[in-house]
Amino acid sequence: MPELPEVETVVRELRPRLLGRRLQAVSVSRHRLRKPWQQQWAGLLRGRRVAAIRRRGKWIILDLDNQVHLVVHLGMTGQLTVKMSREAAGTHTHLVFRLDRGRQELRFRDVRRFGSATVFPDSRRLEDFFQKAELGPEPFALPAGYWREQLARTTRSLKAVLLDQRVVAGVGNIYADESLFQARLHPAQRGRDTSAPEAARLRRAIVQVLNQAIERRGSSIRDYIGASGQQGEYQREFRVYGRTDEPCLRCATPIVCMRLAGRSTHYCRQCQRLK
Protein backbone atom coordinates (compact mmCIF):
# COMPACT_ATOMS: atom_id res chain seq x y z
CA MET A 1 0.00 0.00 0.00
CA PRO A 2 1.85 2.89 1.29
CA GLU A 3 4.44 5.02 -0.31
CA LEU A 4 5.75 8.36 0.86
CA PRO A 5 2.47 10.33 0.56
CA GLU A 6 0.50 7.72 2.48
CA VAL A 7 3.15 7.42 5.18
CA GLU A 8 3.41 11.21 5.43
CA THR A 9 -0.36 11.40 5.83
CA VAL A 10 -0.30 8.82 8.59
CA VAL A 11 2.42 10.78 10.38
CA ARG A 12 0.52 14.07 10.06
CA GLU A 13 -2.67 12.49 11.34
CA LEU A 14 -0.91 10.71 14.20
CA ARG A 15 0.64 13.91 15.54
CA PRO A 16 -2.48 15.58 16.97
CA ARG A 17 -3.68 12.25 18.28
CA LEU A 18 -0.51 11.00 19.93
CA LEU A 19 1.90 13.79 20.79
CA GLY A 20 2.38 14.20 24.51
CA ARG A 21 0.43 11.08 25.34
CA ARG A 22 1.82 8.02 27.11
CA LEU A 23 1.91 4.49 25.72
CA GLN A 24 0.70 1.94 28.23
CA ALA A 25 0.15 -1.81 27.95
CA VAL A 26 0.79 -3.44 24.60
CA SER A 27 -1.12 -6.43 23.36
CA VAL A 28 0.31 -8.55 20.58
CA SER A 29 -1.42 -11.02 18.25
CA ARG A 30 0.00 -14.52 17.86
CA HIS A 31 0.88 -13.91 14.21
CA ARG A 32 4.34 -12.60 13.60
CA LEU A 33 5.04 -9.59 11.44
CA ARG A 34 8.12 -9.28 9.22
CA LYS A 35 10.17 -8.88 12.38
CA PRO A 36 8.92 -10.73 15.46
CA TRP A 37 7.87 -8.59 18.41
CA GLN A 38 10.27 -8.94 21.34
CA GLN A 39 8.81 -9.49 24.79
CA GLN A 40 11.07 -6.92 26.42
CA TRP A 41 9.85 -4.13 24.13
CA ALA A 42 6.62 -3.74 26.06
CA GLY A 43 8.60 -2.82 29.17
CA LEU A 44 10.62 -0.22 27.27
CA LEU A 45 7.46 1.45 25.97
CA ARG A 46 5.27 1.35 29.05
CA GLY A 47 4.64 4.78 30.46
CA ARG A 48 6.75 6.53 27.80
CA ARG A 49 5.51 9.82 26.42
CA VAL A 50 5.39 10.41 22.66
CA ALA A 51 7.74 13.34 22.08
CA ALA A 52 7.82 13.47 18.27
CA ILE A 53 6.51 11.62 15.21
CA ARG A 54 8.58 11.63 12.05
CA ARG A 55 8.90 9.98 8.66
CA ARG A 56 12.02 8.83 6.88
CA GLY A 57 11.30 7.39 3.44
CA LYS A 58 8.48 4.93 4.07
CA TRP A 59 9.40 4.49 7.73
CA ILE A 60 7.42 5.98 10.61
CA ILE A 61 9.42 6.91 13.71
CA LEU A 62 7.83 7.60 17.07
CA ASP A 63 10.37 9.29 19.32
CA LEU A 64 9.55 8.66 22.94
CA ASP A 65 11.05 10.35 25.96
CA ASN A 66 14.14 8.54 27.31
CA GLN A 67 15.37 8.20 23.70
CA VAL A 68 13.31 5.09 23.09
CA HIS A 69 12.04 4.81 19.52
CA LEU A 70 9.20 2.85 18.00
CA VAL A 71 9.74 2.36 14.28
CA VAL A 72 6.95 1.14 12.00
CA HIS A 73 6.91 0.12 8.35
CA LEU A 74 3.49 -0.39 6.78
CA GLY A 75 4.59 -2.89 4.14
CA MET A 76 1.79 -3.38 1.61
CA THR A 77 -1.30 -3.39 3.79
CA GLY A 78 -0.32 -1.84 7.12
CA GLN A 79 -2.62 0.59 8.93
CA LEU A 80 -1.74 2.65 11.97
CA THR A 81 -4.76 4.25 13.59
CA VAL A 82 -5.83 5.83 16.87
CA LYS A 83 -9.28 4.63 17.90
CA MET A 84 -11.55 4.59 20.92
CA SER A 85 -10.92 1.36 22.83
CA ARG A 86 -14.63 0.55 22.79
CA GLU A 87 -14.61 0.49 18.99
CA ALA A 88 -14.06 -3.05 17.74
CA ALA A 89 -10.65 -3.66 16.19
CA GLY A 90 -10.65 -5.17 12.70
CA THR A 91 -9.33 -8.61 11.88
CA HIS A 92 -5.55 -8.75 11.42
CA THR A 93 -4.93 -6.20 14.16
CA HIS A 94 -1.52 -7.30 15.43
CA LEU A 95 -0.46 -4.64 17.91
CA VAL A 96 -2.53 -2.53 20.26
CA PHE A 97 -0.92 0.14 22.43
CA ARG A 98 -3.20 1.40 25.15
CA LEU A 99 -3.00 5.16 25.59
CA ASP A 100 -3.13 6.97 28.90
CA ARG A 101 -5.96 5.51 30.94
CA GLY A 102 -7.16 3.27 28.17
CA ARG A 103 -9.98 5.25 26.59
CA GLN A 104 -8.10 5.23 23.30
CA GLU A 105 -5.50 3.03 21.67
CA LEU A 106 -2.96 3.02 18.88
CA ARG A 107 -3.55 0.06 16.59
CA PHE A 108 -1.40 -1.61 13.99
CA ARG A 109 -3.40 -3.67 11.54
CA ASP A 110 -1.76 -5.49 8.64
CA VAL A 111 -3.55 -8.10 6.55
CA ARG A 112 -0.53 -9.41 4.67
CA ARG A 113 1.98 -8.90 7.49
CA PHE A 114 4.73 -7.50 5.30
CA GLY A 115 4.90 -4.61 7.73
CA SER A 116 7.01 -4.37 10.86
CA ALA A 117 7.21 -2.67 14.22
CA THR A 118 10.52 -2.46 16.05
CA VAL A 119 11.62 -0.80 19.27
CA PHE A 120 15.07 0.73 19.68
CA PRO A 121 16.16 1.18 23.29
CA ASP A 122 18.32 4.24 22.52
CA SER A 123 18.98 6.72 19.74
CA ARG A 124 22.31 5.15 18.91
CA ARG A 125 20.65 1.89 17.83
CA LEU A 126 18.12 3.83 15.80
CA GLU A 127 20.93 5.60 13.96
CA ASP A 128 22.72 2.30 13.37
CA PHE A 129 19.54 0.88 11.91
CA PHE A 130 19.08 3.68 9.40
CA GLN A 131 22.80 3.67 8.63
CA LYS A 132 22.51 0.04 7.61
CA ALA A 133 19.39 0.73 5.57
CA GLU A 134 21.41 3.19 3.44
CA LEU A 135 18.33 5.22 2.58
CA GLY A 136 18.88 7.85 -0.06
CA PRO A 137 17.83 11.47 0.39
CA GLU A 138 14.22 12.52 0.77
CA PRO A 139 12.77 13.47 -2.64
CA PHE A 140 12.21 17.04 -1.45
CA ALA A 141 15.90 17.37 -0.61
CA LEU A 142 17.31 15.58 -3.61
CA PRO A 143 20.47 17.43 -4.67
CA ALA A 144 20.43 18.08 -8.43
CA GLY A 145 24.07 17.08 -8.89
CA TYR A 146 23.69 13.89 -6.90
CA TRP A 147 20.61 12.94 -8.86
CA ARG A 148 22.33 13.50 -12.21
CA GLU A 149 25.30 11.42 -11.07
CA GLN A 150 23.12 8.59 -9.81
CA LEU A 151 21.45 8.40 -13.22
CA ALA A 152 24.70 8.76 -15.16
CA ARG A 153 26.42 5.92 -13.35
CA THR A 154 23.85 3.24 -14.06
CA THR A 155 22.46 1.20 -16.95
CA ARG A 156 19.36 0.36 -14.92
CA SER A 157 15.98 1.62 -16.06
CA LEU A 158 14.59 4.87 -14.64
CA LYS A 159 11.81 2.82 -13.09
CA ALA A 160 14.31 0.62 -11.24
CA VAL A 161 16.24 3.67 -10.05
CA LEU A 162 13.09 5.35 -8.73
CA LEU A 163 12.16 2.21 -6.80
CA ASP A 164 15.62 1.89 -5.27
CA GLN A 165 15.30 3.31 -1.75
CA ARG A 166 19.09 3.78 -1.58
CA VAL A 167 18.96 6.32 -4.41
CA VAL A 168 15.90 8.26 -3.26
CA ALA A 169 13.71 7.32 -0.30
CA GLY A 170 9.96 7.00 -0.39
CA VAL A 171 8.97 6.47 -4.03
CA GLY A 172 7.09 3.21 -4.77
CA ASN A 173 5.33 1.70 -7.73
CA ILE A 174 2.46 4.17 -8.10
CA TYR A 175 4.45 7.36 -7.79
CA ALA A 176 7.31 6.05 -9.92
CA ASP A 177 4.88 5.58 -12.82
CA GLU A 178 3.10 8.88 -12.20
CA SER A 179 6.40 10.79 -11.95
CA LEU A 180 7.74 9.29 -15.18
CA PHE A 181 4.55 10.25 -17.01
CA GLN A 182 4.72 13.77 -15.61
CA ALA A 183 8.35 14.04 -16.78
CA ARG A 184 7.46 12.43 -20.14
CA LEU A 185 10.17 9.84 -19.77
CA HIS A 186 9.94 6.17 -20.72
CA PRO A 187 10.17 3.90 -17.66
CA ALA A 188 12.64 1.61 -19.45
CA GLN A 189 15.02 4.41 -20.41
CA ARG A 190 18.45 3.66 -19.01
CA GLY A 191 19.74 5.97 -16.33
CA ARG A 192 22.89 6.82 -18.24
CA ASP A 193 20.91 7.70 -21.38
CA THR A 194 19.21 10.49 -19.46
CA SER A 195 20.21 14.05 -20.38
CA ALA A 196 20.68 16.78 -17.80
CA PRO A 197 17.39 18.50 -18.72
CA GLU A 198 15.58 15.17 -18.52
CA ALA A 199 17.09 14.44 -15.12
CA ALA A 200 15.97 17.87 -13.94
CA ARG A 201 12.49 17.27 -15.33
CA LEU A 202 12.19 13.97 -13.52
CA ARG A 203 13.45 15.44 -10.27
CA ARG A 204 10.84 18.20 -10.48
CA ALA A 205 8.13 15.72 -11.45
CA ILE A 206 8.76 13.52 -8.41
CA VAL A 207 8.40 16.47 -6.05
CA GLN A 208 5.30 17.74 -7.80
CA VAL A 209 3.55 14.38 -7.89
CA LEU A 210 4.38 13.57 -4.28
CA ASN A 211 3.25 16.97 -3.05
CA GLN A 212 -0.04 16.72 -4.92
CA ALA A 213 -0.58 13.23 -3.52
CA ILE A 214 0.12 14.47 0.02
CA GLU A 215 -2.42 17.27 -0.50
CA ARG A 216 -4.99 14.59 -1.34
CA ARG A 217 -3.89 12.52 1.67
CA GLY A 218 -2.40 9.73 -0.43
CA SER A 219 -3.99 7.06 -2.60
CA SER A 220 -6.49 4.47 -1.39
CA ILE A 221 -6.79 1.54 -3.76
CA ARG A 222 -7.62 -1.34 -1.46
CA ASP A 223 -6.35 -1.12 2.07
CA TYR A 224 -4.87 2.27 2.69
CA ILE A 225 -6.36 4.51 5.35
CA GLY A 226 -4.73 7.29 7.33
CA ALA A 227 -4.35 7.43 11.11
CA SER A 228 -7.82 8.96 11.33
CA GLY A 229 -9.30 6.02 9.45
CA GLN A 230 -10.06 8.23 6.45
CA GLN A 231 -9.13 7.19 2.91
CA GLY A 232 -6.91 9.14 0.55
CA GLU A 233 -8.14 10.64 -2.70
CA TYR A 234 -5.17 10.82 -5.01
CA GLN A 235 -6.25 7.61 -6.78
CA ARG A 236 -8.70 9.86 -8.60
CA GLU A 237 -5.80 11.79 -10.07
CA PHE A 238 -3.86 8.84 -11.47
CA ARG A 239 -2.83 9.54 -15.03
CA VAL A 240 -1.21 6.18 -15.80
CA TYR A 241 -1.19 3.89 -12.77
CA GLY A 242 -3.95 1.29 -13.09
CA ARG A 243 -5.24 2.93 -16.29
CA THR A 244 -4.21 0.14 -18.70
CA ASP A 245 -6.00 0.51 -22.09
CA GLU A 246 -7.65 3.74 -20.96
CA PRO A 247 -6.89 6.86 -23.04
CA CYS A 248 -3.89 8.98 -22.12
CA LEU A 249 -5.21 12.23 -20.67
CA ARG A 250 -2.73 14.17 -22.80
CA CYS A 251 -2.95 12.43 -26.20
CA ALA A 252 -5.69 9.79 -25.91
CA THR A 253 -3.35 6.93 -26.84
CA PRO A 254 -4.24 3.85 -24.75
CA ILE A 255 -2.05 3.47 -21.68
CA VAL A 256 0.26 0.47 -21.82
CA CYS A 257 1.10 -1.88 -18.95
CA MET A 258 4.35 -3.80 -18.99
CA ARG A 259 6.48 -5.71 -16.51
CA LEU A 260 9.59 -3.78 -15.50
CA ALA A 261 11.90 -4.10 -12.53
CA GLY A 262 9.59 -6.87 -11.38
CA ARG A 263 6.61 -4.55 -11.10
CA SER A 264 3.66 -3.65 -13.27
CA THR A 265 4.55 -0.45 -15.05
CA HIS A 266 2.10 1.91 -16.73
CA TYR A 267 2.97 4.53 -19.33
CA CYS A 268 1.91 6.24 -22.52
CA ARG A 269 3.94 5.02 -25.48
CA GLN A 270 3.22 8.27 -27.31
CA CYS A 271 4.11 10.76 -24.57
CA GLN A 272 6.94 8.69 -23.10
CA ARG A 273 9.16 7.65 -26.00
CA LEU A 274 12.12 5.35 -25.64
CA LYS A 275 15.22 6.89 -27.18
Place this chain on the structure above:
DNA sequence: ATAGGCGCCTGCTGGC
Protein backbone atom coordinates in the same frame (compact mmCIF):
# COMPACT_ATOMS: atom_id res chain seq x y z
C1' DA B 1 26.41 -4.29 -11.49
C1' DT B 2 22.01 -5.83 -12.66
C1' DA B 3 18.06 -8.61 -13.88
C1' DG B 4 15.04 -11.95 -12.57
C1' DG B 5 13.01 -15.09 -9.51
C1' DC B 6 11.32 -16.38 -5.16
C1' DG B 7 9.45 -15.96 -0.49
C1' DC B 8 7.00 -13.67 2.92
C1' DC B 9 1.12 -13.30 3.54
C1' DT B 10 -4.07 -12.65 2.65
C1' DG B 11 -7.79 -11.38 -0.23
C1' DC B 12 -9.96 -10.19 -4.35
C1' DT B 13 -10.95 -10.54 -9.38
C1' DG B 14 -11.32 -12.26 -13.94
C1' DG B 15 -11.41 -15.91 -17.02
C1' DC B 16 -12.77 -20.36 -17.85
Place this chain on the structure above:
DNA sequence: TGCCAGCAGGCGCCTA
Protein backbone atom coordinates in the same frame (compact mmCIF):
# COMPACT_ATOMS: atom_id res chain seq x y z
C1' DT C 1 -22.30 -20.80 -9.93
C1' DG C 2 -17.67 -22.22 -8.69
C1' DC C 3 -12.84 -22.79 -9.01
C1' DC C 4 -8.18 -21.21 -9.29
C1' DA C 5 -4.42 -18.67 -11.30
C1' DG C 6 -2.75 -14.31 -11.05
C1' DC C 7 -2.23 -10.11 -9.06
C1' DA C 8 -1.70 -6.35 -5.34
C1' DG C 9 0.97 -0.01 -2.68
C1' DG C 10 7.24 -3.59 -0.13
C1' DC C 11 11.45 -5.57 0.62
C1' DG C 12 15.25 -8.84 1.27
C1' DC C 13 17.66 -12.77 -0.40
C1' DC C 14 19.46 -15.76 -3.91
C1' DT C 15 21.30 -16.96 -8.51
C1' DA C 16 23.16 -16.26 -13.04
